[in-house]
Amino acid sequence: MNLEPPAGLRDFTPEIKILRKKIFNRIEKIFIRYGFDPIETSTVEYWDILKGKYGEEAENKLIWRFRLPYSDKEYSLRYDHTIPLARFYSRFQFPLPFKRYVIDKSYRYDNPQKGRYREFYQADFDIIGSREYTSDAEIINLVIEVFKEFKFNNYKIIINNREFLRYIFEKLLSINQDKIFKVYNIIDKLDKIGIENVEKELNSILDTDTSNKIINIIQLKDQELIDYLSKFNDLNELINYNNNIFDLLVDKKNVELSLSLVRGLDYYTGMIFEARVDEPKIGSLAGGGRYDNLIGKFSNRDIPAVGGSIGIERLIDAGIELKIFKMKKKTYTDLVVVYFNNTLKDAWSICNKLRSIGINCYIDIMSRDFNKQIKYAVDKDIRYLLIVGEKEIKNGFVLLQDRETKERINIKIEELDNIKNIIYK
Amino acid sequence: MNLEPPAGLRDFTPEIKILRKKIFNRIEKIFIRYGFDPIETSTVEYWDILKGKYGEEAENKLIWRFRLPYSDKEYSLRYDHTIPLARFYSRFQFPLPFKRYVIDKSYRYDNPQKGRYREFYQADFDIIGSREYTSDAEIINLVIEVFKEFKFNNYKIIINNREFLRYIFEKLLSINQDKIFKVYNIIDKLDKIGIENVEKELNSILDTDTSNKIINIIQLKDQELIDYLSKFNDLNELINYNNNIFDLLVDKKNVELSLSLVRGLDYYTGMIFEARVDEPKIGSLAGGGRYDNLIGKFSNRDIPAVGGSIGIERLIDAGIELKIFKMKKKTYTDLVVVYFNNTLKDAWSICNKLRSIGINCYIDIMSRDFNKQIKYAVDKDIRYLLIVGEKEIKNGFVLLQDRETKERINIKIEELDNIKNIIYK
Numbered sequence: 001m002n003l004e005p006p007a008g009l010r011d012f013t014p015e016i017k018i019l020r021k022k023i024f025n026r027i028e029k030i031f032i033r034y035g036f037d038p039i040e041t042s043t044v045e046y047w048d049i050l051k052g053k054y055g056e057e058a059e060n061k062l063i064w065r066f067r068l069p070y071s072d073k074e075y076s077l078r079y080d081h082t083i084p085l086a087r088f089y090s091r092f093q094f095p096l097p098f099k100r101y102v103i104d105k106s107y108r109y110d111n112p113q114k115g116r117y118r119e120f121y122q123a124d125f126d127i128i129g130s131r132e133y134t135s136d137a138e139i140i141n142l143v144i145e146v147f148k149e150f151k152f153n154n155y156k157i158i159i160n161n162r163e164f165l166r167y168i169f170e171k172l173l174s175i176n177q178d179k180i181f182k183v184y185n186i187i188d189k190l191d192k193i194g195i196e197n198v199e200k201e202l203n204s205i206l207d208t209d210t211s212n213k214i215i216n217i218i219q220l221k222d223q224e225l226i227d228y229l230s231k232f233n234d235l236n237e238l239i240n241y242n243n244n245i246f247d248l249l250v251d252k253k254n255v256e257l258s259l260s261l262v263r264g265l266d267y268y269t270g271m272i273f274e275a276r277v278d279e280p281k282i283g284s285l286a287g288g289g290r291y292d293n294l295i296g297k298f299s300n301r302d303i304p305a306v307g308g309s310i311g312i313e314r315l316i317d318a319g320i321e322l323k324i325f326k327m328k329k330k331t332y333t334d335l336v337v338v339y340f341n342n343t344l345k346d347a348w349s350i351c352n353k354l355r356s357i358g359i360n361c362y363i364d365i366m367s368r369d370f371n372k373q374i375k376y377a378v379d380k381d382i383r384y385l386l387i388v389g390e391k392e393i394k395n396g397f398v399l400l401q402d403r404e405t406k407e408r409i410n411i412k413i414e415e416l417d418n419i420k421n422i423i424y425k
Numbered sequence: 426m427n428l429e430p431p432a433g434l435r436d437f438t439p440e441i442k443i444l445r446k447k448i449f450n451r452i453e454k455i456f457i458r459y460g461f462d463p464i465e466t467s468t469v470e471y472w473d474i475l476k477g478k479y480g481e482e483a484e485n486k487l488i489w490r491f492r493l494p495y496s497d498k499e500y501s502l503r504y505d506h507t508i509p510l511a512r513f514y515s516r517f518q519f520p521l522p523f524k525r526y527v528i529d530k531s532y533r534y535d536n537p538q539k540g541r542y543r544e545f546y547q548a549d550f551d552i553i554g555s556r557e558y559t560s561d562a563e564i565i566n567l568v569i570e571v572f573k574e575f576k577f578n579n580y581k582i583i584i585n586n587r588e589f590l591r592y593i594f595e596k597l598l599s600i601n602q603d604k605i606f607k608v609y610n611i612i613d614k615l616d617k618i619g620i621e622n623v624e625k626e627l628n629s630i631l632d633t634d635t636s637n638k639i640i641n642i643i644q645l646k647d648q649e650l651i652d653y654l655s656k657f658n659d660l661n662e663l664i665n666y667n668n669n670i671f672d673l674l675v676d677k678k679n680v681e682l683s684l685s686l687v688r689g690l691d692y693y694t695g696m697i698f699e700a701r702v703d704e705p706k707i708g709s710l711a712g713g714g715r716y717d718n719l720i721g722k723f724s725n726r727d728i729p730a731v732g733g734s735i736g737i738e739r740l741i742d743a744g745i746e747l748k749i750f751k752m753k754k755k756t757y758t759d760l761v762v763v764y765f766n767n768t769l770k771d772a773w774s775i776c777n778k779l780r781s782i783g784i785n786c787y788i789d790i791m792s793r794d795f796n797k798q799i800k801y802a803v804d805k806d807i808r809y810l811l812i813v814g815e816k817e818i819k820n821g822f823v824l825l826q827d828r829e830t831k832e833r834i835n836i837k838i839e840e841l842d843n844i845k846n847i848i849y850k
Contacts, residue, residue, distance in 0.1 A: 001473075001723060002471070002473075003512055003515050003516035003723060003724075004516060005466065005467035005469070005470060005471075005512075006467070006469055006470070006471055006498065006500060009467035009468070009469050010465075010467055011464070011465065011466050011467060011513050011516065011517075012464060012465040012466075013464060013517060013519075014462035014463060014464055014525065017462075017463045017464055017465050018462065018463065020465075021463065029783075032757045032758075032785050033780040033783065033784065033785050033786065034780060034786075035756075035758045035785065035786055035787035035788070037439035037442075037443065037755075037756050037757055037758070038439060038442045038443065038446065039436070039437060039438060039439055039442055040435075040436065040437040040442050040445075041430065041436050041437075042430035042431070042434035042435055042436060042544060043434070043468070043530065043532075043544055044430070044431055044434050044489075044532075044543075044544065045430060045431070046427070046430075046431055048426075048427075060495070061495055064469075064493060065493065065494065066491030066492065066493055066494075067491065068489060068490065068491055068534060069490065069491075070485070070486060070534070071534070073431065075431060087428055087430075088436050090428050091428035091429060091436065092436075092438060094438075095804060096791070097790060097791055099787075100439065105468065107468075107469075109493060109495070109496070118469075119467060119468055119469065127790060129791070130790045130791050132790055132791060132792050134773075134788075134789070134790040134792075135790040138790060141777075145780075247770070248770075248773050250777050250781075298426060298428060299428075330462075331460075331462050332457040332462055332463075333457075333460045333462070345672070345673075348559075348673050352566075352675050355458040355459060355570075356675075358454075358458065359458070360457050360458050360460065361458065361459070361460055362460035362524075363460070363559075364559070365522060365552060365555045365557055365559040365560040365563060366521070366522055366554070366555050366557060367557050367559075379520060
């Protein structure tokens with residue numbers, strides 16, 4: 001019998017789960033520091049809600065959608081956190097701005113590979129209700145903070161604006177609507193396929209002059225790009241908007257302005273961004289942007305929004321490969337209470353006391369002898385032993401042993417509270 | 426368009442989610458104190474793994490099972506955490522004992538009603554590998570600790586042992602195999618339908634003498650019951666085992682031994698328990714027991730286990746009704762940085778500083794005026810305002826206002842760190 005979950009789905013052992021919980025927790029703290037609050041939406045959505053939102057490929061291959069043998073309704077599993085947010089927001093219509101985060105699973109029936117799974121956690125953060133550059137800046141700052149938190153130093157955040165793209169490619173270079181999506185698609189692959197291949201592909205659908213111009217423009221960065229864009233008066237306001245965002249960033253070092261970023265989803269309307277690391281080659285670790293026409297879809301209202309998503313699975317896979325994340329803890333248990341046949345009841349009452357003051361304890365439940373009880377601590381790297389011996393108990397104390405320093409301390413039974421100060425110092 | 430999730434599925438607003446996270450967190454801490462570690466299993470399981478494990482009703486009505494339009498495989502959503510644990514354990518075969526907890530969703534296509542949803546969180550805790558009464562005691566202690574943690578005082582934990590049931594009803598009263606499950610089923614409803622109705626139902630399938638005996642026996646409690654059971658020498662060992670469990674409980678006050686508890690699932694082999702509250706009438710809040718023949722199912726090994734499950738949705742619904750749980754916090758945000766047009770950049774750099782030292786801040790992203798910025802704090806019950814005025818900034822300070830005490834303090838900009846001590850004192 002196949003004991004693994006279906007392809008692209010996963011089990012997490014305590015070691016991995018403990019590491020993941022720590023990572024999730026640190027990311028969540030950043031969201032909260034930035035004034036975002038948590039929400040939760042249902043795992044299962046009516047297919048009607050997701051239908052028509054994610055494009056053909058998703059609908060025909062990627063969305064987990066189904067009927068039950070005993071239900072006519074068609075259901076689907078959450079495909080991302082954005083459409084559920086739109087439904088959720090329309091349902092409750094909270095006062096604006098509404099800043100929410102979520103760290104939860106999405107489900108895609110994709111081809112499983114490294115960093116890509118059929119169920120995967122995403123950390124999403126969105127600001128609903130603001131059209132201001134300040135909200136764009138907050139979203140990008142969150143991503144910068146996450147990379148800084150974990151001391152990734154090889155990250156790069158690329159920023160662009162859909163309105164720059166429209167102006168330069170559609171208005172200035174007059175690429176017509178038949179070709180524009182192909183052109184965007186090719187440009188967007190720059191990071192993956194390199195400039196020569198982009199040039200080759202562009203040449204196959206555009207005249208050489210236009211193609212050359214594009215090749216030049218998408219290689220411009222930061223001030224060079226601003227200088228170029230400044231030639232066009234129509235773009236003044238947008239350049240200002242963009243500069244204002246940059247002014248508010250907590251760390252501009254690894255942030256880059258470039259017209260080479262397009263991003264696949266067609267719901268973006270303004271600023272867009274993507275975060276990558278040089279190594280390992282695992283695709284983008286985060287992305288997002290402004291989408292002013294989506295949230296109001298379910299309520300026929302005009303509601304601006306900006307947000308982003310961190311691909312936690314890729315972040316973790318990349319972090320493990322870069323040795324930023326290490327599976328160090330096998331257990332949350334900090335202390336093993338060790339006892340003998342004739343001290344079982346004393347040991348249990350001591351263990352209960354320790355647990356009641358917040359110490360994470362293991363006590364043998366296998367009728368094992370002294371040495372095997374200690375082996376449990378050794379196997380799980382649990383640092384402290386509390387030995388409950390008959391003679392010691394009679395004299396009113398127990399023995400605390402630090403397996404790391406080999407130190408042994410007598411602890412009076414009335415003073416068990418002290419153990420907390422010793423082990424959680 | 427229907428903006429609610431499908432029936433029996435739910436969205437959680439920030440207020441509810443914040444409350445739920447706090448409750449989950451407190452329960453989790455208890456598990457960790459007792460030496461349990463977290464694992465996670467996939468949401469989606471092959472139908473083959475669940476098939477034949479939960480009985481006919483589940484298979485024909487309750488399990489979310491399906492094929493995708495583009496897959497031949499039959500899948501299902503996790504129905505509980507026990508079969509996934511058996512699969513998981515067989516896959517990894519960790520050293521024993523293996524103590525794990527999980528707080529995650531299960532999915533049942535049940536009729537939605539109060540305390541019963543089609544997706545719901547369960548907190549499960551199991552000890553794999555131990556046949557000892559000590560492990561039974563730990564499982565029950567966990568449940569006691571959860572009720573004590575939240576100061577439920579109207580809870581009752583009923584304990585029984587499947588072997589008592591077998592001996593008394595099947596051996597002593599010689600109820601035959603045709604009828605025994607019906608009898609158990611009737612007895613198990615005592616709490617719901619009352620003793621007279623149990624009597625009536627028993628009379629309809631048993632002779633009056635047997636029925637009367639049963640009525641007497643299932644009303645015996647604790648020492649009375651022990652006295653009765655002690656008449657049978659065959660039960661001596663089992664009574665001892667049971668007394669040993671009770672000796673190790675952290676609080677016996679609300680714990681009761683009674684033969685009236687049967688529990689539906691037929692995989693239990695020894696000790697069983699269930700936890701209830703008098704009010705509200707919402708069914709059992711927790712339950713579990715020993716199941717020595719289940720974990721080894723996928724690996725053809727003989728592996729004892731004992732565990733329990735807390736129905737978190739019912740616990741929360743009951744706790745809210747009992748006013749044990751209150752939605753107090755609308756946001757995690759503790760402070761709003763308030764600014765004027767000409768102090769925007771100063772305010773942002775101050776806000777970044779506060780966030781970097783761990784203060785949860787909101788800063789306006791709506792281009793709102795002073796009064797509307799303050800309204801955000803008022804609406805969300807955020808206690809502190811940090812007012813960044815032009816004159817103050819020029820003199821090197823900002824103004825911290827406590828909305829609760831109405832106190833205002835000048836804070837030097839070099840000493841922003843102090844704010845942390847003031848607001849998280």
